[in-house]
Amino acid sequence: MPDLRNYVTTPIYYVNGEAHIGHAYTTFIADSVARHSRLKGIKTFFLTGTDEHGQKIEESAKKANKPTQVFADEISRGFKDLWDEFNISYDYFIRTTDEDHKKGVQKAFMAMYNNGDIYKGNYEGHYCISCETFFPESQLIDGEFCPDCGKPTNIVKEESYFFKLSAYEEKLLNYYDEHTDFILPKSRRNEVINFVKGGLNDLSITRTTFNWGVKLPEELNDDKHVLYVWLDALLNYITALGYGNDEKNMAFWPANIHMVGKDILRFHAIYWPAFLMSLDLPLPKHIGAHGWWTRDGEKMSKSKGNVVLPKEVADTYGLENLRYFMLREVPFGQDGDFSQRAFIDRINSDLSNDLGNLLNRIIGMSGKYSEFHIDSKDVARLHQKELDEMNSVLGNLEKFLDELQTHRYLEELWKLFSIGNKAIEEHAPWVKMKEQKKDEALATVALVANILAKASVMLNCIMPSTTTTISEALGFTINTEAYRSLILGQGLLKPFVIAQVPPLFPRVEQPLLEPAPEANKPESEDVEEDNLITIDQFFQTSLKIGTIVEAEEVPKSKKLLKLQVDIGEDKMRQVVAGIREFYSAESLVNTQVCVVSNLKPAKLMGMLSEGMLLAAKDENGLCLVRPESPRKAGSSVG
Numbered sequence: 001m002p003d004l005r006n007y008v009t010t011p012i013y014y015v016n017g018e019a020h021i022g023h024a025y026t027t028f029i030a031d032s033v034a035r036h037s038r039l040k041g042i043k044t045f046f047l048t049g050t051d052e053h054g055q056k057i058e059e060s061a062k063k064a065n066k067p068t069q070v071f072a073d074e075i076s077r078g079f080k081d082l083w084d085e086f087n088i089s090y091d092y093f094i095r096t097t098d099e100d101h102k103k104g105v106q107k108a109f110m111a112m113y114n115n116g117d118i119y120k121g122n123y124e125g126h127y128c129i130s131c132e133t134f135f136p137e138s139q140l141i142d143g144e145f146c147p148d149c150g151k152p153t154n155i156v157k158e159e160s161y162f163f164k165l166s167a168y169e170e171k172l173l174n175y176y177d178e179h180t181d182f183i184l185p186k187s188r189r190n191e192v193i194n195f196v197k198g199g200l201n202d203l204s205i206t207r208t209t210f211n212w213g214v215k216l217p218e219e220l221n222d223d224k225h226v227l228y229v230w231l232d233a234l235l236n237y238i239t240a241l242g243y244g245n246d247e248k249n250m251a252f253w254p255a256n257i258h259m260v261g262k263d264i265l266r267f268h269a270i271y272w273p274a275f276l277m278s279l280d281l282p283l284p285k286h287i288g289a290h291g292w293w294t295r296d297g298e299k300m301s302k303s304k305g306n307v308v309l310p311k312e313v314a315d316t317y318g319l320e321n322l323r324y325f326m327l328r329e330v331p332f333g334q335d336g337d338f339s340q341r342a343f344i345d346r347i348n349s350d351l352s353n354d355l356g357n358l359l360n361r362i363i364g365m366s367g368k369y370s371e372f373h374i375d376s377k378d379v380a381r382l383h384q385k386e387l388d389e390m391n392s393v394l395g396n397l398e399k400f401l402d403e404l405q406t407h408r409y410l411e412e413l414w415k416l417f418s419i420g421n422k423a424i425e426e427h428a429p430w431v432k433m434k435e436q437k438k439d440e441a442l443a444t445v446a447l448v449a450n451i452l453a454k455a456s457v458m459l460n461c462i463m464p465s466t467t468t469t470i471s472e473a474l475g476f477t478i479n480t481e482a483y484r485s486l487i488l489g490q491g492l493l494k495p496f497v498i499a500q501v502p503p504l505f506p507r508v509e510q511p512l513l514e515p516a517p518e519a520n521k522p523e524s525e526d527v528e529e530d531n532l533i534t535i536d537q538f539f540q541t542s543l544k545i546g547t548i549v550e551a552e553e554v555p556k557s558k559k560l561l562k563l564q565v566d567i568g569e570d571k572m573r574q575v576v577a578g579i580r581e582f583y584s585a586e587s588l589v590n591t592q593v594c595v596v597s598n599l600k601p602a603k604l605m606g607m608l609s610e611g612m613l614l615a616a617k618d619e620n621g622l623c624l625v626r627p628e629s630p631r632k633a634g635s636s637v638g
């Protein structure tokens, strides 16, 4: 057997607030991947931890009136305690304030410096403290606000060391080209590729305006700088393995998967690979970017008071129910909504009805027919059809987990329970018993026991403790050996006596948590729950047909075109639109478009924009939405 290794990471969490459901989601997926990998007998290293430097943390500590390190210690401990309570199987919990990490970061900085990728210069730009990122003016909203989080940016001017990111443009593009599954889901590849194609500026990687960060290596004798928090943070993935210190776990590098949220994909899919190329280290195999969780259709925020706290949910509904729900409910990469109704439906229908009842049924039947003794001896003879169906499901399952499609993985896995339930209905063991065909009745019970056993092995990574209870009831232990014999070897359970377990998934009849504040006062129930709007709300948006009369490129912008659009008013409307990558200015003149005409005017790169064009975008690019045949300028759309 080759010496297989697997390195799985979560992002390291900022220590400026307690863990919420989004953090739990990333951690649950990574934990499930790590657990399944260990089950397969692969040496696995699973890393999580906290990201503790930067201005944001310094400011949060000030607000809390605590020394920054004390503040960071407390919140970091909160994350660690939560993951321990949640039975997260991490192998190492890194903190960026660890001495070893800081030493490793300085070593990496020196290595990049020595190979000519770092130089000293000056930086002036718009900085978002919340995202700890500089943005070019062209990307700001209304010339001021951060395009990622919407908060105001500040102009920062400082001496800075730069990383020659621009030198890696082509190498990165080649890498994406050659490794089409580097970014998962694949649908997110293009957004990264387009960003790189749009041109990469060198990256400012030190700051002089605050102190809370890793100091520059002593060799550089420049103590007014601290390292940019994202360089510091990304390097955690190798310092955790001992990079720059004892290197003791570096054999785990490269990572198989960095799990991240979609908001931090760019850092992981562009900056991080470039840093690694500079360090002459191999690149991670996959970056898995998941979507964001909302609550009852609303973005979660402290100010709205609608943040879902994972501990509260787990304590109320059960930790493993929560894991199952989150991983089953949302296609990987898409945004997900946390609503108690959807959660309760999953518990009652998938867990209680499909899985729980099946176990109860075979406990009940084996108790009645054979004093709880179960023997697989006649299963292959009498149930080959079901065994074939089961093996075909099991044979196709793992690819979904490899692609992080946990919802598909679970959906497929649940087919096993349908096979079990169908077999019971079709073969009706109670009838067979009456007909004195005890062997046949017991074979069906044993078939279902095997189905449950195999499903438990594969479900173990998602619901470790519940499946351990099931396997104990079924007289076996879930481990690599069981995986090899029951799954890979398609073997069946040895004779055993089934143990009675209390119902594993009691039904939930009504929501157990207080509703989110917003959900208390819906205008009408349907509207709130289905995220629908009324016709009146729709007509609050004024959509008009416009004719583009003039179009010109905006100097120094790769994205923007400045358009004069006739929408049937006395004056032309000036619209600044980010469509230059998809349309040339000349090609637009005298064509028609749909314009949102009652948007508050905004400034883009200092130019007034008095409307927005409707456009549709997918992985093949962007196209404008236009009338099928010419209409009078100013005609309303709707």
Ligand code: MSP
Pocket: 010, 011, 012, 013, 014, 021, 022, 023, 025, 026, 051, 233, 234, 236, 259, 260, 261, 262, 263, 264, 291, 292, 293, 294, 300
């Ligand atoms: N410290 C950086 C990561 C550095 S990794 C080298 C960071 N931390 S964070 O605490 O702000 O976010 C951690 C993760 O939580 C990110 O992957 C982010 O996408 C995720 N989430 C934060 N809010 C979320 C939701 N509402 N839903 C899902 N995940 C979200 O970024």
